[in-house]
Amino acid sequence: MADTPKSGMPAGALSMLILRVLQSGSLHGYAIAQRIHLLSSEVLGVEEGLLYPTLQKILVKGWVTAEWGISETNRKVRFYRLTTEGRKQLKAELSEYDRVTQAIQEILRTA
Amino acid sequence: MSEIFRRIRYLINRRRFDAELESDMEFHREMAARAGRSNFGNTLRMREQAREAWGWTWLDRLVQDLSYATRTLARSPGFTVTAVLVLAIGIGVNVAAFSLFNMVALEPLPVRDPGSLVRLQRRSPEIISSEMPYATAKFYGDHAKTLSAVLTMMGARLSLEDDLNPVSTNFVSANFFKELGATAAYGRLLDTERDEAANAPPVVVLGHEFWQRRFGADPDIVGKVIHLNRRPVTVVGVEPYGFPSLDGEGAEVWLPVTQQPYFVEGSKALTDVSDGTVRVWGRLAAGATASQAEQELLGLTNELRKQYPKDIWKDEYIHSDPGGHLHVMEPAMYKVAEMVGVLTLLILAVTCANLGGLQLARGVSREREMGIRLGLGASAARIFRQLLTESLVLALIGSVAGMLLAWGTMKVVLANTPSPVWLSATPDWRVLAFVVAMALMATLLFGFAPALQIARQRQRKTLARQLLVGAQIAASCVLLIVASLLVRAAQHALYTNPGFGYERVVSIDPGLGRHGYTPAAAEEYLVQARSRIEALPGVTVVSLVKFAPLGHHTAREDTEINGRKVSIYPNSVDDRYFQAMEIPVLVGRNFSPNEKNAVIVSEALARRQWPGESPLGKKYEENTVVGVVGNAHVNAMNDGDSLEAYYPVQPTDMPDMVVLVKSAGAPDGLTPMAKSIVDNLNPNLFPEISLLKSGFRKDMEQVELVASAVTLIGLVAVALAGVGILGLVSFSVKQRLKEIAIRMALGATKVQVLRAVLRQFVWPVTLGIATGAGIAAATTGVLRNSLYGVSNLDPASYMAAILGLMAMIFLAALLPARRALQLNLARTLHHD
Numbered sequence: 002m003a004d005t006p007k008s009g010m011p012a013g014a015l016s017m018l019i020l021r022v023l024q025s026g027s028l029h030g031y032a033i034a035q036r037i038h039l040l041s042s043e044v045l046g047v048e049e050g051l052l053y054p055t056l057q058k059i060l061v062k063g064w065v066t067a068e069w070g071i072s073e074t075n076r077k078v079r080f081y082r083l084t085t086e087g088r089k090q091l092k093a094e095l096s097e098y099d100r101v102t103q104a105i106q107e108i109l110r111t112a
Numbered sequence: 113m114s115e116i117f118r119r120i121r122y123l124i125n126r127r128r129f130d131a132e133l134e135s136d137m138e139f140h141r142e143m144a145a146r147a148g149r150s151n152f153g154n155t156l157r158m159r160e161q162a163r164e165a166w167g168w169t170w171l172d173r174l175v176q177d178l179s180y181a182t183r184t185l186a187r188s189p190g191f192t193v194t195a196v197l198v199l200a201i202g203i204g205v206n207v208a209a210f211s212l213f214n215m216v217a218l219e220p221l222p223v224r225d226p227g228s229l230v231r232l233q234r235r236s237p238e239i240i241s242s243e244m245p246y247a248t249a250k251f252y253g254d255h256a257k258t259l260s261a262v263l264t265m266m267g268a269r270l271s272l273e274d275d276l277n278p279v280s281t282n283f284v285s286a287n288f289f290k291e292l293g294a295t296a297a298y299g300r301l302l303d304t305e306r307d308e309a310a311n312a313p314p315v316v317v318l319g320h321e322f323w324q325r326r327f328g329a330d331p332d333i334v335g336k337v338i339h340l341n342r343r344p345v346t347v348v349g350v351e352p353y354g355f356p357s358l359d360g361e362g363a364e365v366w367l368p369v370t371q372q373p374y375f376v377e378g379s380k381a382l383t384d385v386s387d388g389t390v391r392v393w394g395r396l397a398a399g400a401t402a403s404q405a406e407q408e409l410l411g412l413t414n415e416l417r418k419q420y421p422k423d424i425w426k427d428e429y430i431h432s433d434p435g436g437h438l439h440v441m442e443p444a445m446y447k448v449a450e451m452v453g454v455l456t457l458l459i460l461a462v463t464c465a466n467l468g469g470l471q472l473a474r475g476v477s478r479e480r481e482m483g484i485r486l487g488l489g490a491s492a493a494r495i496f497r498q499l500l501t502e503s504l505v506l507a508l509i510g511s512v513a514g515m516l517l518a519w520g521t522m523k524v525v526l527a528n529t530p531s532p533v534w535l536s537a538t539p540d541w542r543v544l545a546f547v548v549a550m551a552l553m554a555t556l557l558f559g560f561a562p563a564l565q566i567a568r569q570r571q572r573k574t575l576a577r578q579l580l581v582g583a584q585i586a587a588s589c590v591l592l593i594v595a596s597l598l599v600r601a602a603q604h605a606l607y608t609n610p611g612f613g614y615e616r617v618v619s620i621d622p623g624l625g626r627h628g629y630t631p632a633a634a635e636e637y638l639v640q641a642r643s644r645i646e647a648l649p650g651v652t653v654v655s656l657v658k659f660a661p662l663g664h665h666t667a668r669e670d671t672e673i674n675g676r677k678v679s680i681y682p683n684s685v686d687d688r689y690f691q692a693m694e695i696p697v698l699v700g701r702n703f704s705p706n707e708k709n710a711v712i713v714s715e716a717l718a719r720r721q722w723p724g725e726s727p728l729g730k731k732y733e734e735n736t737v738v739g740v741v742g743n744a745h746v747n748a749m750n751d752g753d754s755l756e757a758y759y760p761v762q763p764t765d766m767p768d769m770v771v772l773v774k775s776a777g778a779p780d781g782l783t784p785m786a787k788s789i790v791d792n793l794n795p796n797l798f799p800e801i802s803l804l805k806s807g808f809r810k811d812m813e814q815v816e817l818v819a820s821a822v823t824l825i826g827l828v829a830v831a832l833a834g835v836g837i838l839g840l841v842s843f844s845v846k847q848r849l850k851e852i853a854i855r856m857a858l859g860a861t862k863v864q865v866l867r868a869v870l871r872q873f874v875w876p877v878t879l880g881i882a883t884g885a886g887i888a889a890a891t892t893g894v895l896r897n898s899l900y901g902v903s904n905l906d907p908a909s910y911m912a913a914i915l916g917l918m919a920m921i922f923l924a925a926l927l928p929a930r931r932a933l934q935l936n937l938a939r940t941l942h943h944d
Contacts (some may be wrong), residue, residue, distance in 0.1 A: 030136045031143040049140055053133065057165035057714045061118050068131070078139045079132060 014063075015047065015055050019100065020083060022093040023065060027082035029072060030056060056081065064090050122166040133162055168247055173494075177501035184502060191474060192506070195467055197834065199510025201828060202463025203550050204517035207539075210546045211458045211522050212450055214736040215535055217441045218542055222354045222534050224293025226436025228396040230405065231359065232572075233433070235390065236425040243388030245423075246369065246381060246498025248416055252392075252430070253285075258400035258408045261291050264390040265361060265379065270340045271798045272326075278798065279322065279340070282363035283372045283390075289317075291395055292358070299334035301347030307368040314371050322364035323350045340365065340796055341375045354533035356670040358393055360438055362532070377796040378628030381423055385423045394437045402432045451894060455825060457595065458587045462829045464557035465584040466836030471503070471562035472577055473843035482566065496567035503559025504551070511551035515539060567816070572847075574872050581840060582876035582883070585921070588826075588833040592913035595819075595826030597899060600909045601750075602819040605900040606812055611744035612661065613694030614804040618773045619660045619783050622790060625767035634766035637793060644789045645773055648782065653693035656761055658684040661746035661771040662807035668748075671719045679754050680717065681747045682787040686759045690741055692774045693798075700728045700739030704943060707760040711735040714743045716756035735759070745901075749811055752901025815900070830917060834924040837873070842928030845869055852932050853940040862933050869929050877921055881914055909921070 013025070022028065022036045033056075034047040058067050064087030070080040122129055135153060148264045163169070170524075185192045220226040232252075234244040246264060253262030264285045269278035286308040289301035296603070301317055316338065318327070327333045337344050351366065359922065373379050381389040396405055409430035417424040433440045439451070475482075487497060522537035539547070565576050622641070624634040641655045659666050687703045690696075698715060711732050718727040718740045727737045741758070748754040761769065775782050783801050790799045854863055860868075892904040902909070 029139065029453070031140045036141070049137065049144075050161065052140075053158065053162040054135060057133070057162045061115060061122065061165055063114060063118055074140065074143070076139060076142075077135075077137055096459050 003019070015051060016059055017094045018045075019052075019055060019081075020064060020087055021061065023081060023083040023087070024091065025069070027070070027080040029034050029070070029078045033081065059087070062090075063087075077095065114167055117169050117355075120872055123168050123171070125168070126168070127261075130159070130163065137162075140631060149779065171342040171774070173497070174501070175478060177498050178505065180498060181204040181502040181505045185505060188474075191470065192833075192860065194507075195506050198463055198466060198511055198832060199507060199554060200513035200517050201832065203511050203514030203547070203554060204459045204521070204601075205459050205514075205828070206456045206550055207511075207515050207518035207543065207547055208521050209452050211518055211537070211539065211543050213426055213453075214540070214542050214546075216438050217449075218485050219437065221358075221436050223356055223436065223440065224291070225395075227434075229358070229435035229436035230394050230396060230402050230432040231440050232392040232394050232409070233431045234425075234428065235431045236428045241388050243391055245385040245388055246390045247383055247385050249390055249392045250414060252394075252412055253408060255412055256394070256405065256408055258405040259394040260395050260397040261287055261395040263358070263393040263395070263703070264369055265358070266372065266390045267361070267363075267394075268372075268376065268576035269798070269800065270365070270375055271342075272365075273339050278800070279364040280362075281340070281365050281367060281371040282357075282361060283367050285371070286368050288366075292351050292356070294355055296349040297332045297875070299347070301349055302366065302368055308370055310370045311853075312370070312702045314343065315348040315368065316340065316345045316373055317366040318347060318350050319362060319364045319366070320351045320353045320355065321362075322721055326364075340367075340744050341377075341796065341809045343375050345375075349504055356532060359391070359440060360532065361391075363487050370581070376627060379626060379759040380628050381626070385420050394432070397667070402434075406430060406432050407682050415670040430716060438535070454891075455822070456592060458591050459825060459829050459832070460554065461557070461587040462584050462591075462832050462836075464554055465580045465587070466839075467506075468562050469577060469580045469584075469836055469840045471499075471558065472565060472580070473840065474561060475566035476572060476843070476847060478566075482569070486543055486569075492567045493697055495753060496563050499563035499566055500555065500559050503563065504555045505778065507555040507559070508813045510554065511547045514550070515543070515547045532610040547656075564721045577840060577844075578872060581837065582880040584833045584836055585877055585880025585917070586884040586887065588829045589881050589913065589917055591826040591829040592917055593910055594892060594895070594911040595823040596916075597895065597904060597906060598815075598819040598822050599901065600906055601899040601902045602812075602815045604902050605815055610694065610749065611810075612746055613774075614661065614808045616775050616777070616779050617661075617692065617804040618775070618779045618786060618801060619663065619804060620771040620773065620786055620790060620799050620801050622771070622797050624769070624797075627797060629767045631763050634769070635763060638766060638769060638771065640769060640793055644793075645771070645786060647788075650775045650777055650782070651773055653688050653692040653772075653774050655688040655772045655774075656686040656769045657772055658761070658765055658768050659747055660772070661693065662749070662804055662811065663747075663770065666747040674723075676720070678720065679748070679751065680757055681745075681754055682757045682759065683747065684759045684765045686761045689758070689772070692772045693744065693746065695744045696710065696742045698740045698742060699726070700737070702739060703758075703760045707738075708762070709735050710738045710760055712741055712758040714756040716743050716753075717757060720755065732757070735937075749808075750815070750900050752899060753896060766893060830920055833917075834920050837921055837924040838928055841869070841873065842927045842931065844872065845928055845932045849932075854900065857941065865932055866929055869932055870925055873925060877918075881917065885910060885914065 018037050019033055022033055022040070028036065030052060034049075034052055037045055037047050056065070059082075060067060063084060065081045065083055067081050068081040069077060072078045122934070141155075203328070221229075223229070230837075232244075234241045246266070249262060249264050253259070253264075256262070262285070265288070266283040268281040268283060270281045272279045284302065286302045286304045286306075290304065296303060296317070297320060299317075302315070306312060307315055323333065324331060331350075334349060336347050338347060339345070342633075345367070355362070357363075363865045367375065370382070372381055394405065396402065406429070411434075413424060413428050413430060417428075439445070482495060486492075512809075519537055519539060525531075526535055526537055537865065559578075561576060565573065570576075573668065618639075622637065626636060638656060646654050647652060667682055669682060671680060673677060687705055690702060697712075699718075700712070701714065703710060713721070713727060713732065718737075721727065721732070722730055727740055741756075742754065745754045746756075747749060750762075773782060773786060780803065783803070785803055787799075790797065790801075848869065852869070855865060855868065880944050888910070889905055896904050
């Protein structure tokens with residue numbers, strides 16, 4: 002694989018965040034980026050060059066599906082929706098993430 | 113699983129998905145622009161990165177590389193055609209050799225269920241016998257539960273009516289044709305119910321080709337009576353066209369083995385358990401494996417030992433081999449196959465080294481192209497992959513051409529040799545798989561190193577080129593040396609004295625033992641035959657010998673003398689044998705009549721056994737040495753290392769003796785006279801009468817055939833190497849044209865210029881020849897026993913090969929180098 006663009010996002014975290022923001026309903030690509038940006042109190046930015054490869058990856062994995070819809074600007078655009086498999090994956094990733102952060106915090110507190 | 117399906121969906125609908133991706137990103141950009149951001153990256157590259165998630169990037173690149181490779185090759189047709197031709201020869205030779213091996217050893221016989229056929233051989237740790245007594249084979253057939261059938265075959269030669277030549281005959285078990293699933297062309301084949309009983313009416317099945325030749329393909333022959341060995345027998349049918357017999361053993365007539373005593377008077381072949389008479393195959397019962405069958409047969413052999421304690425060997429067992437092929441491969445045949453394989457792979461090595469050199473040279477002329485591609489951002493890995501793909505395309509085209517070449521060659525070979533008609537030259541899946549493997553191997557051999565060098569921009573380094581030249585020369589050198597050794601051997605065999613006289617000798621094999629003669633009866637017959645033949649005009653000597661020179665039977669003892677492995681050929685002869693065969697008695701004396709416990713050894717055996725001592729009076733296996741005779745490899749013509757030991761003929765040997773008749777002039781006229789004498793003595797014997805010189809000629813034809821085949825291969829290799837060197841030298845001249853022109857302008861002499869151009873090839877050539885000669889010397893030891901006494905280190909052969917190779921290299925290098933001397937100085941120096 003060619004070199005991937007740099008980003009402030011920890012590796013692997015983006016797919017989890019995408020799955021998480023899709024949990025409440027289907028969104029188009031731009032909205033996903035916006036939502037992550039807003040929900041992170043504008044700390045995390047999602048570059049186009051990272052968002053779309055990640056979206057393609059989770060599409061192939063079958064965690065989300067894409068369907069055509071109409072955007073708020075009245076344009077035909079694809080909306081991404083979480084699948085049952087995606088929900089399962091999100092749950093697994095969240096609990097794994099919790100376990101790891103707890104462990105890290107444990108170290109930070111006691112060391 | 114579902115992920116793979118989704119990926120495949122993305123591959124199939126990639127155009128649509130790509131458009132959707134594009135639309136998504138376009139929308140993203142519009143929205144971002146509204147929000148006031150406009151720092152977008154390279155959209156094309158981003159889309160490419162996103163697409164990588166689908167997992168098909170490699171395929172895209174492969175398609176790109178393939179189409180680029182085809183275009184590049186199409187643009188330089190001269191190079192492509194040369195490369196494909198060179199590859200076609202290199203790969204074709206290998207494919208042809210593999211096809212032959214495939215036909216003989218891998219392809220199943222077109223008979224019913226060939227996979228469950230096994231050939232059975234009688235063995236012990238010391239002895240291997242290809243034949244077993246009929247009675248024991250029948251015992252195995254009657255009792256083995258792991259075998260559903262046992263097939264037996266006994267070869268013989270019978271006389272048909274009053275024909276001059278005997279017909280080749282196979283006595284087979286009545287189940288033979290049925291087990292192989294054959295159906296008659298006319299009439300019927302042998303049948304267990306009608307033909308197996310010993311008292312069944314005598315029947316014969318005619319071989320298809322024999323039926324056409326001898327009976328004019330007359331279908332009405334079925335039901336008629338013919339005479340074999342003067343016994344009437346009814347023709348019941350004709351063998352199917354192209355009948356695939358076991359181990360390639362066809363016959364002109366097929367008879368039930370149970371009727372053998374009817375045709376061969378006095379024969380005890382069906383009851384005698386002391387001697388092997390039939391070749392045996394088995395069909396494994398459903399579910400049984402070969403090793404289970406061997407296990408059961410071992411138990412049965414031990415039971416047989418109780419019945420025939422004297423005739424079953426110590427630790428005897430039955431060995432099985434897969435029997436459903438044209439031939440069962442013996443260890444010696446594998447050796448030959450390995451040897452041929454090594455030689456043909458050497459050709460491939462020459463080919464690939466050759467092409468590798470060409471590729472490197474092309475790399476230099478493609479420097480601009482590579483520079484541009486690197487400048488545009490291609491990685492070295494990508495360029496390497498691209499170049500390797502080019503090689504792969506070349507190798508695939510070359511392999512297909514090679515396969516066609518091999519296919520054509522095989523067709524010609526099959527059409528011109530007496531091969532079974534069911535054999536086809538059309539490649540099967542094994543040959544196709546071999547071709548693919550060859551293509552991949554060739555790609556790696558000739559493409560890998562040059563691609564690596566070029567991708568790393570090191571194509572101007574001379575070391576790689578020198579290595580390739582050295583490898584080519586070494587491989588061609590080995591091939592040439594082997595070829596010249598074989599040519600020398602053939603010449604040696606043809607034009608030097610073999611140590612015995614064969615031109616004026618006739619051998620008469622009455623086959624007394626086969627007809628149940630006792631030693632006393634045999635002796636009486638031989639005394640009579642000798643006195644009558646001696647009375648014939650022109651006959652000078654009549655002698656008796658157990659294993660006739662150049663005959664069907666030999667005995668061989670493999671043993672060690674002073675730590676060296678040797679083969680000793682024992683023979684029993686009378687006191688006139690050395691005179692008849694013109695073998696000189698060097699030391700001591702000839703046998704005296706009725707001598708016992710004496711032995712005469714060949715000169716080489718005496719030297720091995722008692723180096724530096726007089727052998728006379730020494731004990732050799734409980735016998736006293738009375739004489740030493742010249743070396744005469746009458747029973748192993750091709751093995752210059754064979755040793756001979758002669759024993760005086762004893763009364764018990766009489767049923768096995770062959771009569772040798774030496775005439776004063778040409779022996780050809782003796783044959784009919786001798787025939788009438790032996791027919792008169794016993795009309796039911798049908799002795800085999802042959803001229804030694806025709807046996808000798810047949811042997812020589814084979815040697816010449818092998819020598820010319822290997823020479824052809826050697827010449828092909830040398831021609832390939834020549835083309836390669838020619839190409840490399842002319843390339844390196846072209847590469848250095850300017851330098852040469854400057855040198856000449858500054859007053860360099862022609863010799864100096866030539867030296868400058870050719871110097872880089874001196875070391876590779878010298879090292880290549882030295883390595884090749886070394887490899888040849890180290891490996892041709894396996895050839896020793898087929899070189900007719902020429903040493904595998906024979907200096908003349910090595911010199912001839914090396915000088916020939918050097919002359920060729922010199923020519924190939926000088927032709928293009930001369931161009932350097934005919935330069936138009938002004939034009940070269942003004943060029944760019």
